[in-house]
Amino acid sequence: MAGKLKIHIDQDKCQGHARCKALAPELFELDEFGNAHETGDGSVPAGLEDKAWLAKANCPEIAIEVTEE
Amino acid sequence: MPEHPPVTDWVHDFDHTDPHWTENPYPIWDELRAASPVVHTDRFLGCYMPTTYEAVREIAHDTTHFSSRRVIVRDVRPPITNTAPPITSDPPEHKPAKQLLLPPFTPDAMKKLEPRVRAICNELIDEFIAEGKCDAAARYTKHIPVRAIAHMLGIPEKDSDQFIKWIHEILELGIKDDATMMRAVQEMTGYFHGHIEARKKNPTDDLITTMMNARDKSGQPLSDGHVLGSLRLLLIAGIDTTWSAIGASLWHLAKTPADRERLIAEPELMPTAIEELLRAYAPVTMAREVMKDTVISGCPVKSGNMVLLSFPSANRDPAMFPDADKVVIDRKENRHAAFGLGIHRCVGSNLARMEMTVAIEEWLKRIPDFGLDPASQVRWSEGTVRGPRQLPVLFGKSA
Numbered sequence: 001m002a003g004k005l006k007i008h009i010d011q012d013k014c015q016g017h018a019r020c021k022a023l024a025p026e027l028f029e030l031d032e033f034g035n036a037h038e039t040g041d042g043s044v045p046a047g048l049e050d051k052a053w054l055a056k057a058n059c060p061e062i063a064i065e066v067t068e069e
Numbered sequence: 070m071p072e073h074p075p076v077t078d079w080v081h082d083f084d085h086t087d088p089h090w091t092e093n094p095y096p097i098w099d100e101l102r103a104a105s106p107v108v109h110t111d112r113f114l115g116c117y118m119p120t121t122y123e124a125v126r127e128i129a130h131d132t133t134h135f136s137s138r139r140v141i142v143r144d145v146r147p148p149i150t151n152t153a154p155p156i157t158s159d160p161p162e163h164k165p166a167k168q169l170l171l172p173p174f175t176p177d178a179m180k181k182l183e184p185r186v187r188a189i190c191n192e193l194i195d196e197f198i199a200e201g202k203c204d205a206a207a208r209y210t211k212h213i214p215v216r217a218i219a220h221m222l223g224i225p226e227k228d229s230d231q232f233i234k235w236i237h238e239i240l241e242l243g244i245k246d247d248a249t250m251m252r253a254v255q256e257m258t259g260y261f262h263g264h265i266e267a268r269k270k271n272p273t274d275d276l277i278t279t280m281m282n283a284r285d286k287s288g289q290p291l292s293d294g295h296v297l298g299s300l301r302l303l304l305i306a307g308i309d310t311t312w313s314a315i316g317a318s319l320w321h322l323a324k325t326p327a328d329r330e331r332l333i334a335e336p337e338l339m340p341t342a343i344e345e346l347l348r349a350y351a352p353v354t355m356a357r358e359v360m361k362d363t364v365i366s367g368c369p370v371k372s373g374n375m376v377l378l379s380f381p382s383a384n385r386d387p388a389m390f391p392d393a394d395k396v397v398i399d400r401k402e403n404r405h406a407a408f409g410l411g412i413h414r415c416v417g418s419n420l421a422r423m424e425m426t427v428a429i430e431e432w433l434k435r436i437p438d439f440g441l442d443p444a445s446q447v448r449w450s451e452g453t454v455r456g457p458r459q460l461p462v463l464f465g466k467s468a
């Protein structure tokens with residue numbers, strides 16, 4: 001079994017395309033300017049792993065990192 | 070008005086206003102991309118075009134060598150006037166100007182606007198559905214973004230035809246005709262000026278008022294010039310672009326019954342389909358001006374030239390997208406650049422996505438079967454924004 005996933009957004013790279021929020025609303029929040037932050041500490045709850053990878057694969061700025069703990 | 074001789078050598082002498090390019094640019098981009106990641110033409114007083122996703126990405130992220138002060142590749146380079154911040158701004162002025170515009174365009178803000186857009190779509194369809202056919206560009210796609218942005222700005226939706234005329238004069242005719250462009254910009258500026266003055270007496274609750282009430286870091290209101298520039302941007306950028314994206318999407322669905330039927334049977338595919346249509350038919354090509362010599366994807370780039378920053382060509386790069394020339398409405402990985410990359414990411418991207426989704430959903434609900442009218446022709450726009458300007462379709466199974 002793979003370990004738990006964690007997501008992190010590089011704030012310098014994020015330009016607020018909001019793709020992550022559309023694909024994985026549980027894992028991302030947008031601020032008032034539409035830029036994204038990971039929800040909570042970025043831990044990906046069980047069952048949402050695919051959504052985390054999908055968000056990463058669709059971020060046009062390559063701003064999302066997904067790591068396995 | 071300078072003459073543009075027909076292109077005979079695309080790789081060394083490209084011209085994005087050539088009728089072949091306007092009609093079908095995709096094979097041309099493939100040819101250019103196979104030749105080099107960056108190509109050059111002496112037309113437009115010297116202009117490069119990055120052809121690959123990587124080269125487009127490099128330039129979009131490089132605000133040191135490339136300026137946004139000119140955002141359209143034209144025959145002339147007049148002195149910089151009539152700016153449209155933040156799209157024409159470079160760092161450090163760019164960020165504060167952009168941050169003013171971002172909050173009204175978040176996905177949540179767009180959800181509030183969605184019911185009005187759904188209503189606009191249905192009002193338009195009501196006008197032509199009984200006729201069994203229509204020019205979908207002239208009677209449908211054209212009117213949706215302009216009415217939506219008018220609604221947001223708090224200006225009369227009935228002024229839409231005037232806005233459409235100005236946009237045509239600025240973005241299409243203006244490439245080759247400076248006088249027409251300047252006149253349109255001036256008329257538009259005068260129009261907005263009137264609205265600003267009216268709000269000074271009677272404040273309202275709309276985007277113009279939001280801009281007028283905005284304060285910079287030191288607590289100062291924006292200059293009238295800045296407010297006017299941003300209003301020009303919202304109108305210019307908000308109309309043609311989404312009109313084109315919705316039109317190209319309907320054009321695709323008109324000639325691809327399998328995708329149409331699948332979208333109706335599996336409406337949950339709509340979000341990926343919209344992204345794919347945005348990738349495949351990205352309407353907007355921006356410009357940059359080279360300020361300092363540099364190297365992009367191994368190619369030397371010299372200052373003084375313009376750059377045709379083709380997000381649509383990046384989106385067709387097979388090195389980035391498998392089957393780049395196919396429309397795959399359930400494509401899972403889609404880092405397309407239709408809204409640009411880097412700091413100039415389109416402020417209105419959430420609005421555009423919402424308008425595209427609603428416009429296509431409402432159309433498919435009421436006109437599930439339709440096809441291109443063989444008796445008439447599809448006509449595409451010229452220049453900075455690509456989309457169908459004439460899109461004749463017939464409704465019903467027989468189409």
Ligand code: SF4
Binds near residue numbers: 018062
């Ligand atoms: S998709 Fe990427 S750029 Fe867009 S909001 Fe999410 S992290 Fe930011």
